[in-house]
Amino acid sequence: MSLVPLPSVLLLACAWLALGVIGLARARSLTLVAKVLFPAGAAIGLAVAAVALMAIASPPTETVLPLGLPDLPFHFRLDSLSAFFLAILGLVSAGVSTFAAGYLRKGEGTPPGLQCLYYHVFLASMALVLVADDAYAFMVMWETMALSSFFLVTSDHRIAEIRRAGYLYLLIAHIGALSILLCFGVLQGGTGDYTFANMRAQSLPPFWATIGFLLALLGFGAKAGILPLHVWLPEAHPAAPSPVSALMSAVMLKTAVYGLLRVTFDLLHAQVWWWGVLALAIGLATALFGVVFSAVQSDMKRLLAYSSIENIGFIVVGFGLTVTFQAYEMRSLAALALTATLYHCLNHAYFKSLLFLATGSVLHATKERALGKLGGLIHKMPWVAWLALVGALAIAGLPPLNGFVSEWLLLQAFLFTPGLPDGYLNMFIPVAAAAVALAAALSGYVMVKFYGVIFLGQPREERLTEAHDAGPWERVGLVWLAAGCVTLGVVPVQVISLIDHVTGPLVGRTLAETATGSWLLLAPIETDRASYSPLVVLLGIVVATFAVWFAVRRVYHGRVRRAPAWDCGFPLQTPRMQDTAEGFGMPVRHVFEPFFRMTRELPSPFDRAPRYRVIVEDHLWHWCYLPVARWVERLTAIVAVLQRGRISVYLTYSFVTLLLLLLFVR
Amino acid sequence: MISWSGVVAQVTELALAVLLAPLLTGWVNQCRAWLQNKSGPGLLRPYRTIRKLFAKDAVIATNASAVFRTAPYVVFACMLVAAAIVPTLATDLPFSIAADAIALVGIFALARVFISLAAMDVGTAFGSLGARREMMIGFLAEPALLMVLFTASLISQSTSLATTVERLARMEFAIFPSLAFAGVAFTMVSLAENARIPVDNPATHLELTMIHEAMVLEYSARHLALIEWAASLKLFVYSCIGISIFFPFGISQGGDPLGFAYALPALVFKLAVGGALLAVIETVSAKMRIFRAPEFLGTAFMLAVLALLIHALLET
Numbered sequence: 014m015s016l017v018p019l020p021s022v023l024l025l026a027c028a029w030l031a032l033g034v035i036g037l038a039r040a041r042s043l044t045l046v047a048k049v050l051f052p053a054g055a056a057i058g059l060a061v062a063a064v065a066l067m068a069i070a071s072p073p074t075e076t077v078l079p080l081g082l083p084d085l086p087f088h089f090r091l092d093s094l095s096a097f098f099l100a101i102l103g104l105v106s107a108g109v110s111t112f113a114a115g116y117l118r119k120g121e122g123t124p125p126g127l128q129c130l131y132y133h134v135f136l137a138s139m140a141l142v143l144v145a146d147d148a149y150a151f152m153v154m155w156e157t158m159a160l161s162s163f164f165l166v167t168s169d170h171r172i173a174e175i176r177r178a179g180y181l182y183l184l185i186a187h188i189g190a191l192s193i194l195l196c197f198g199v200l201q202g203g204t205g206d207y208t209f210a211n212m213r214a215q216s217l218p219p220f221w222a223t224i225g226f227l228l229a230l231l232g233f234g235a236k237a238g239i240l241p242l243h244v245w246l247p248e249a250h251p252a253a254p255s256p257v258s259a260l261m262s263a264v265m266l267k268t269a270v271y272g273l274l275r276v277t278f279d280l281l282h283a284q285v286w287w288w289g290v291l292a293l294a295i296g297l298a299t300a301l302f303g304v305v306f307s308a309v310q311s312d313m314k315r316l317l318a319y320s321s322i323e324n325i326g327f328i329v330v331g332f333g334l335t336v337t338f339q340a341y342e343m344r345s346l347a348a349l350a351l352t353a354t355l356y357h358c359l360n361h362a363y364f365k366s367l368l369f370l371a372t373g374s375v376l377h378a379t380k381e382r383a384l385g386k387l388g389g390l391i392h393k394m395p396w397v398a399w400l401a402l403v404g405a406l407a408i409a410g411l412p413p414l415n416g417f418v419s420e421w422l423l424l425q426a427f428l429f430t431p432g433l434p435d436g437y438l439n440m441f442i443p444v445a446a447a448a449v450a451l452a453a454a455l456s457g458y459v460m461v462k463f464y465g466v467i468f469l470g471q472p473r474e475e476r477l478t479e480a481h482d483a484g485p486w487e488r489v490g491l492v493w494l495a496a497g498c499v500t501l502g503v504v505p506v507q508v509i510s511l512i513d514h515v516t517g518p519l520v521g522r523t524l525a526e527t528a529t530g531s532w533l534l535l536a537p538i539e540t541d542r543a544s545y546s547p548l549v550v551l552l553g554i555v556v557a558t559f560a561v562w563f564a565v566r567r568v569y570h571g572r573v574r575r576a577p578a579w580d581c582g583f584p585l586q587t588p589r590m591q592d593t594a595e596g597f598g599m600p601v602r603h604v605f606e607p608f609f610r611m612t613r614e615l616p617s618p619f620d621r622a623p624r625y626r627v628i629v630e631d632h633l634w635h636w637c638y639l640p641v642a643r644w645v646e647r648l649t650a651i652v653a654v655l656q657r658g659r660i661s662v663y664l665t666y667s668f669v670t671l672l673l674l675l676l677f678v679r
Numbered sequence: 680m681i682s683w684s685g686v687v688a689q690v691t692e693l694a695l696a697v698l699l700a701p702l703l704t705g706w707v708n709q710c711r712a713w714l715q716n717k718s719g720p721g722l723l724r725p726y727r728t729i730r731k732l733f734a735k736d737a738v739i740a741t742n743a744s745a746v747f748r749t750a751p752y753v754v755f756a757c758m759l760v761a762a763a764i765v766p767t768l769a770t771d772l773p774f775s776i777a778a779d780a781i782a783l784v785g786i787f788a789l790a791r792v793f794i795s796l797a798a799m800d801v802g803t804a805f806g807s808l809g810a811r812r813e814m815m816i817g818f819l820a821e822p823a824l825l826m827v828l829f830t831a832s833l834i835s836q837s838t839s840l841a842t843t844v845e846r847l848a849r850m851e852f853a854i855f856p857s858l859a860f861a862g863v864a865f866t867m868v869s870l871a872e873n874a875r876i877p878v879d880n881p882a883t884h885l886e887l888t889m890i891h892e893a894m895v896l897e898y899s900a901r902h903l904a905l906i907e908w909a910a911s912l913k914l915f916v917y918s919c920i921g922i923s924i925f926f927p928f929g930i931s932q933g934g935d936p937l938g939f940a941y942a943l944p945a946l947v948f949k950l951a952v953g954g955a956l957l958a959v960i961e962t963v964s965a966k967m968r969i970f971r972a973p974e975f976l977g978t979a980f981m982l983a984v985l986a987l988l989i990h991a992l993l994e995t
Contacts, residue, residue: 388802389742389802391744391746391800392742392744402746406789406792409788409792410785410788411785411788411789411792412778412782412785412786412789417782417785420781421781421782421785424781424825425781425838428829428832428833428838439991439992440988440991440992442991443826443829443984443987443988443990443991444984444988446826446829446987447822447826447980447983447984447987450821450822450825450826451818451822451980453822454788454817454818454819454821454822455818457788457791457792457814457817457818457821458814458815458817458818460792461792461795461796461799461810461814462814464796465795465796465799465800465807465810466799469744469746469796469799469800469802470799470800470801470802470807471742471802534776534777540776541837541839541842542836542837542838542839542842543779543837543838543839544776544777544779544839545777545778545779545781545782546776546777546778549774549777549778550760550777550778550782550786553756553759553760553763553774553777554753554756554757554760554786554789555756557755557756557759557760558749558752558753558755558756561752561755561756561759561905562752565733565901565905568733569733569734569901570736572736572737573736573737573738573739574736574737574738574739575738575739575740575741576738576739576740576741577740577741578740578741578742578743578801578802578803578897579738579740579803579896579897580801580803580804580805580806580896580897581805581886581896583804586803586804588802590803590804591799591802591803591804591807592799592804592807592808592810592811596807596811597807597811599811600811600812600814600815600973601815603970603973604815604819604973
C-alpha cells in the first residue's frame with residue numbers, strides 16, 4: 014500500500030484541531046482532557062513523525078486545497094526539508110503531550126479544555142506552516158501559530174507580569190511577521206503570484222535578493238530570538254506552562270529556522286558570501302550573549318530561555334557557514350555545515366524540551382521557580398533528577414550524548430574552512446571558531462549551575478522535603494525525550510543518512526558522497542582527517558567505569574560508613590551556606606562584566622538587617638527598546654492632544670474631515 | 680583496519696599510563712622538594728597513599744546521593760579513555776579512530792562536570808565553592824586547549840591525534856611559528872587544568888584558596904584514592920599530549936617492534952624532563968589570587984587564537 018504522505022499530514026493536523034474542538038466542548042472536564050485528549054494528541058504526534066520519516070526520502074508531493082478566499086486557494090507541498098522539521102515536531106510533541114497529560118491541574122488560570130484547544134491549534138498550525146507552499150497559506154498559519162502560542166503563554170492571565178510577557182511576545186512576533194510578509198512581497202518579483210513555485214522560478218537582481226534575504230533574516234530571526242530581537246524569550250518562557258515552553262523552545266523556534274532555510278536555499282537561488290558572514294557574526298553574538306546571560310540567571314526557566322538563545326546562535330552560525338560555502342561553490346563543506354545545523358535543530362528540540370519539562374515537574378512539586386529556594390531534589394525526585402541529568406549533560410555538549418555530535422560537526426566545518434578564496438575571511442574564521450568553543454564551554458558551566466543548584470546539595474527551604482516525584486505520565490514523557498538524547502548521540506551515522514535527503518536538494522551535495530566511515534564510525538570527509546564513534550566512546554566509558562568498580566570491590570572491600578558532612582570540621586552547617594544561584598553566577602559576572610548592566614546594593618557593616626541585592630540587566634534593552642518605547646510615548650502624547658473626551662469636539666472633527674474630503678473629491 | 684600490533688600497542692600504552700601516572704606525580708613532587716632544599720617524600724609516595732586509601736573504610740556524608748558515589752569511577756574511567764586516545768608509544772592505536780582531539784576535550788569536560796556535580800552534591804560551603812571555581816577555570820581553559828589542538832590539526836590536516844602526531848613527526852626540521860605560540864598556550868592551560876601553581880596549589884591546606892582540593896574535601900578512602908589516581912592520570916595524559924604534539928620524535932609509527940622498544944625510554948626521558956620543568960615553574964612562581972586566573976587563562980586563550988591566526992596567515 015502506498016501511503017500518500019501529504020494528505021496524511023493534512024489529515025493528522027485536522028485530527029489535532031478536532032481534539033482541540035472536543036476539548037472546547039467539554040472545557041471543564043479535566044479527566045477527559047488530560048487522560049484522553051492529550052494522550053491522543055501524543056499518538057497523532059507519533060503518526061506525524063512516522064509519516065514525515067517516510068516522506069523524507071521520497072520525492073516532493075503537492076496539493077491544492079480550495080480553502081481560504083475565493084480564487085486564492087491554499088497550496089501545500091511536502092518535501093524533504095518540510096519532512097525533517099515535521100519529524101522534529103512529531104517526535105518532540107509526542108513526548109511533550111504525554112507529559113502534559115500528567116501535568117495539567119485544575120484551577121490554574123485558563124480551564125483545561127480551553128488550554129487543550131490552544132495547544133492543539135498550536136501544534137496543527139506548526140505542522141501546516143511546515144507544509145505551506147504559498148505565502149498566503151504560510152502567513153495564515155504563521156499568525157495562527159503566533160496567536161495560539163500567545164494564548165498559551167498567557168494561561169495564567171491573572172498575573173500582571175504574565176500579561177506583560179505575553180504582550181511583548183505578541184509585539185515582536187508581529188514585527189517579525191510584517192518583515193516576513195514584505196520578504197515574500199520582494200520574492201514574488203512583481204508578478205503578483207505568491208506561490209512558492211513562482212518565487213522559485215524568479216531570478217531576482219542581486220540588490221532585491223539581498224533585500225529579500227535581510228527581511229527574511231529579520232522576520233524569522235524575531236521568531237527564533239537572534240540578537241537584538243531576543244527579548245521576548247526570557248519573558249515568555251517563564252510565563253508559559255512548562256509543556257508550552259518546551260514546545261515553543263523546541264519546535265516553534267525551529268519553524269523560524271525552517272523559514273530561513275526555505276527562503277535562503279530554496280526560494281532564492283544566488284547566494285552572496287557576505288550574507289553568510291553577517292549571519293555568522295549575528296549567530297556568534299547571539300550564542301555568546303545567550304550563554305553569558307544564562308549563567309547569571311536565578312530563575313530556572315529564564316536560565317533555560319537564555320540557553321535557547323545560545324543554541325539558536327549555534328544554529329545561525331551553522332547556517333551562516335553554509336551560506337558562505339555555498340556562495341563559494343564549496344558544496345561538500347556546505348553540506349557538512351548544513352548537516353551540523355540541522356542536527357543541532359534536532360538535538361536542541363530534544364534536550365531543551367526535556368529540561369523544560371523537568372523544570373515543570375520541579376515547579377509542581379515545590380511551587381518554586383527561583384533557584385535560590387531549591388536544592389537537594391535528587392533525593393525526593395529521583396526520576397526527574399536522573400532524566401534531567403541526561404538532558405543537562407547533552408546540552409553541555411559532552412560526549413557521548415547528542416549535543417556533542419552537532420558541536421563536533423560544526424567545529425569540523427570550521428576546521429575545514431581555510432582555503433576560502435578571501436584572506437580576510439580566513440582570518441575571521443579562526444576567531445569565530447574560538448568564540449564557538451568558548452560558548453560551548455560556558456554552556457557546561459551553566460548546566461553545572463542549573464543541575465547542581467536544583468537537584469544536588471541540601472534543600473534550601475524547609476518545605477522542599479515534602480516534594481514528590483513526577484507521576485507516571487510525566488515520567489513516560491521524560492523518558493521518551495531522554496532516550497532520544499542518548500539515541501541521537503550514539504547513532505549519528507544513521508541520523509545523518511536521513512539528513513542527507515535534506516541537504517542534497519538544498520546545497521546539491523550530501524555527506525554520504527564524501528563520507529568514508531562505516532555504520533559505527535562518523536567520518537564526514539575522510540577517516541584520516543576526522544572520525545568519531547560515539548558508541549565506542551560510550552562503551553569505553555561504561556566498560557571502564559564498571560571494570561574499575563568491580564576491580565576495587567574485588568580487590569578491596571565495599572565498606573561504607575555514613576556520617577554528617579565534614580566540611581573541614583565546621584559543625585554549624587546550614588543549607589543556607591551552600592552556594593546560591595547568584596554566587597554561582599558570580600565568576601561569569603566578573604569575567605564578562607561589560608556584557609551586563611548591573612545595579613548593586615551592598616549592606617554597610619553596621620546594618621541590623623543586611624540586604625545584598627544585585628540586578629543584572631541587558632544593555633540591549635536600554636539601547637534598542639526603551640528609546641523606541643519613549644519615542645512612541647512622545648508621539649502618543651502629541652496625538653493625545655486631539656483626544657478631548659467631549660462628544661462635541663469629536664463631532665467637529667468628523668465635520669471638518671467631511672468638508673476636507675468633499676473638497677478633495679470635487 | 681585494526682591490526683594486532685595496534686591492539687598490543689593500545690593495551691601496553693593504557694597499562695603504562697595507569698601504572699606510571701602516580702610515578703610522574705611523585706617525580707614532580709620530589710623535584711619540587713629538591714628545588715626547595717627539602718629531602719622530599721620519595722618517588723613512590725603516591726603509590727603508598729593510594730594503597731593506604733584503598734584499604735580504609737569509606738566515610739560518606741549522610742545526604743550524599745548516588746552522584747557522589749559514582750563520580751570517582753566515572754572520572755577515572757574518563758581519564759582511562761583519554762589515556763587510550765593520546766599516542767604515547769605508538770601512533771597505530773585502534774581506539775584513536777573512535778575519538779579525535781575534539782572528543783578528547785569533550786571527555787575531559789565530562790570528567791570535570793562530574794566531579795563538580797559531585798562536589799555540589801553534599802551541599803557544603805567549600806564543595807560548591809570548589810565546583811564553581813573549577814568550572815570557571817574549565818570554561819576558560821577548554822576553548823584554549825581546543826584552539827591549541829586545532830592549530831596542530833590544521834598543520835597536519837587531521838583532528839585525529841594519532842594522525843596528527845604521525846604527520847608532525849614526519850615533517851623534518853619544519854619550524855612552525857604557530858606551534859610556538861600554541862606551545863606557550865598549552866603550557867598555561869595544562870598548569871590550570873592540573874591544578875598546579877600559579878593557578879591552584881596541590882599542596883595547599885588553606886581551604887579558602889583551594890580549587891581542586893576544595894571539591895574533593897568530602898571524599899575519603901577508595902573514592903579519594905580513585906580521584907587522586909585520576910588526577911595523576913590527567914597530569915600524565917596532559918604531559919603526553921604536549922610531548923606528542925610538540926616533541927613527537929621517537930614515537931613508533933606503524934607496527935614496528937623495534938621502534939616500540941625505542942619509544943619507551945624516549946617517553947620516560949621526555950616525561951622526566953617535562954616533570955622537572957613543571958617543578959621549576961611551580962617553584963619560581965607564586966599562586967595567583969583567584970580572580971587573576973581568568974586573566975592568566977584569557978592570555979592563554981588569546982595566544983592559542985593567535986597561533987591559529989598565524990597559521991592561517993603565514994603557513995598556508
